[in-house]
Amino acid sequence: MFRKHRSGYVTAVLLSVVVIAVILVLVFKDSLISMGSGGTNQFVITEPVVQGDLLVTVTEDGTLESAANVEVKCEVAGGSSILWIIDDGENVKKGDKIIELDSSTLEDQIIAQQNVLETAKASKIQAENDYKVAVISVDEYKNGIFKKEMTDADTQITIADENLSNAENSLEHSEKMFRKGYLSELELAAQKFAVKRSNLEAEAAKAAKSILQDYTYKKMLEDLESKVVTADAKRISEERSFELESNKLTKLESQKKNCIVYAPQDGMVVYANSKSRWGQQTATIEEGATVRERQAIIKLPDLSQMQVNVKVHESKVEMLEPGLRAIVRVQGQDLKGRVEFVANQPEQGSFMAAKVQEYSTIVRIDGEQTGLKPGMTAEATILVTHEKDKLKIPVAAVVEKGGNFYSWVDLGGDFEKRPLSLGASDENFVIVKDGLTQADVVVMNPRAVIPEARGDAEDEGESSSDKVTKFGDTSKAPKVDPTAGPVQKKSKKTPGGGGEATKTDYKKKYGGSGSKGGGRDMSAMFSGMDKDSDGVLKGDEIPSFLKSRVDSMDSNKDGGISKDEMTKAFEKMRSGGGGRPGGGGRPPQQ
Numbered sequence: 001m002f003r004k005h006r007s008g009y010v011t012a013v014l015l016s017v018v019v020i021a022v023i024l025v026l027v028f029k030d031s032l033i034s035m036g037s038g039g040t041n042q043f044v045i046t047e048p049v050v051q052g053d054l055l056v057t058v059t060e061d062g063t064l065e066s067a068a069n070v071e072v073k074c075e076v077a078g079g080s081s082i083l084w085i086i087d088d089g090e091n092v093k094k095g096d097k098i099i100e101l102d103s104s105t106l107e108d109q110i111i112a113q114q115n116v117l118e119t120a121k122a123s124k125i126q127a128e129n130d131y132k133v134a135v136i137s138v139d140e141y142k143n144g145i146f147k148k149e150m151t152d153a154d155t156q157i158t159i160a161d162e163n164l165s166n167a168e169n170s171l172e173h174s175e176k177m178f179r180k181g182y183l184s185e186l187e188l189a190a191q192k193f194a195v196k197r198s199n200l201e202a203e204a205a206k207a208a209k210s211i212l213q214d215y216t217y218k219k220m221l222e223d224l225e226s227k228v229v230t231a232d233a234k235r236i237s238e239e240r241s242f243e244l245e246s247n248k249l250t251k252l253e254s255q256k257k258n259c260i261v262y263a264p265q266d267g268m269v270v271y272a273n274s275k276s277r278w279g280q281q282t283a284t285i286e287e288g289a290t291v292r293e294r295q296a297i298i299k300l301p302d303l304s305q306m307q308v309n310v311k312v313h314e315s316k317v318e319m320l321e322p323g324l325r326a327i328v329r330v331q332g333q334d335l336k337g338r339v340e341f342v343a344n345q346p347e348q349g350s351f352m353a354a355k356v357q358e359y360s361t362i363v364r365i366d367g368e369q370t371g372l373k374p375g376m377t378a379e380a381t382i383l384v385t386h387e388k389d390k391l392k393i394p395v396a397a398v399v400e401k402g403g404n405f406y407s408w409v410d411l412g413g414d415f416e417k418r419p420l421s422l423g424a425s426d427e428n429f430v431i432v433k434d435g436l437t438q439a440d441v442v443v444m445n446p447r448a449v450i451p452e453a454r455g456d457a458e459d460e461g462e463s464s465s466d467k468v469t470k471f472g473d474t475s476k477a478p479k480v481d482p483t484a485g486p487v488q489k490k491s492k493k494t495p496g497g498g499g500e501a502t503k504t505d506y507k508k509k510y511g512g513s514g515s516k517g518g519g520r521d522m523s524a525m526f527s528g529m530d531k532d533s534d535g536v537l538k539g540d541e542i543p544s545f546l547k548s549r550v551d552s553m554d555s556n557k558d559g560g561i562s563k564d565e566m567t568k569a570f571e572k573m574r575s576g577g578g579g580r581p582g583g584g585g586r587p588p589q590q
Helices: 007-028 104-180 185-258 464-469 503-509 522-529 563-575
Strands: 046-048 050-066 069-073 080-085 097-101 260-262 281-283 296-301 306-313 325-330 333-342 358-365 377-394 399-401 404-410 415-425 429-434 441-443
Touching: 050 358, 050 415, 080 296, 097 296, 104 185, 185 260, 306 333, 306 377, 325 358, 358 377, 377 415, 522 563
Parallel strands: none
Antiparallel strands: 046 441, 050 306, 050 377, 069 296, 080 097, 097 260, 306 358, 325 333, 325 377, 333 358, 377 429, 399 404, 404 415, 404 441, 415 429
């Protein structure tokens, strides 16, 4: 990040380096060791290995909310508008009136529906009467009309038979009288015709009875019974229509009742205003505002049951699980609690927010509380684990190289490299399972004072071919002409202005790797980590023991760690004061 600087600024920077070095010596209360050759001195910060307890915790800020939160929603179909609403923040009792919605449209719909219902009722009554008439008609024909018609047919047959018998007797008498000469031939013919007519009438009467019994009865009965079925279907249809229209009226009347909303429980009124992911207000609850059906209007939190909704950084969320104990600090008081829920998906961040994944975690506060209100800011400290009577060293004394962890032990002027097997860690210390004893004294700033601690992976036995293998198949990579010289990069000016300075020149001047002489302080320690000399530690430049603390150390939220940010974080770490840099972690095991 060095661009054009004036010489006066360079002088100020050098003076600040000296001041920081003096402060580090005073703060850390460590031994000041002279090392190097030819009278060259370097500041070496050391710390003894200690044995004791280690509390691994995760501390995050959150917002208080009720654990028993009841939402009061608009139950009016199609929505409505707010005529009156109780003041936000008002404490209410169960059954108190809290909302009145506009019911004028519903009242008009109710009157119209009442008219429709009366019409449906008239149709229903008519259909029921038609059905009853159809049923009676069947019984009337079977047991009344048909029997009468059968009797009439039998009567006609009897009369025809009697007429035929009389005609035959008359013909017999006429034939006797004709033989005696008392009747003419014409009169005898008339008598014969009378017999023949009576015979035909008797046959017709019998045929009429047969037709009535075999055909007319079945036809009439089928017709009447079909009318019964039709009338019954019509009756059922009209009854269902009436029931449907009645239900519509009932719903409208119920929705009219829903326009007056009463508190379902005791609590404090909280307007259900909402915002979009861009931070814009999407729903404003106030008198005159239009609300949708099923839209939340008011929240009634139970203030006796409270919890904290905290957003945990993705580097720490794997440490958490339901049931872990916690301390919630709010309004100057510490309350006990436990982890109730840990989300398995990150929260949807704001459009303008940095791309940092955070997971919602619910910490339930024990017992009933008073004096707490939703929306208050709270700090939740979650106890992940408690390591008892373990060897531990400051995290700054650990260097990660090639996936392994190392520390350097002070042997009275000489330094011995020790491979470490590590356990849990917090913001300040890390458990040492193997590699050190309680009698050892470790170097706190190895990268600043020990060249080997600043070496690359090849110093740990990784060859150039091993490095290339990491890139996969390089046979199809574009070829570069080695005779064309190095690729020209944008030059970097020296802090003093004038001329160009390479990365190596800069490290030599300000105490980087490979130089001897000059003071070794926090500036030199930072420079040893800052591989590209841009003034900010990012990506692989950040040691593993600091990666879980980037979020807390990065005060300006630019995704990296500046020298000032690291200095302040280490000062807080050493002093053990509030605002510790980041949450605990579990370094990878060796």
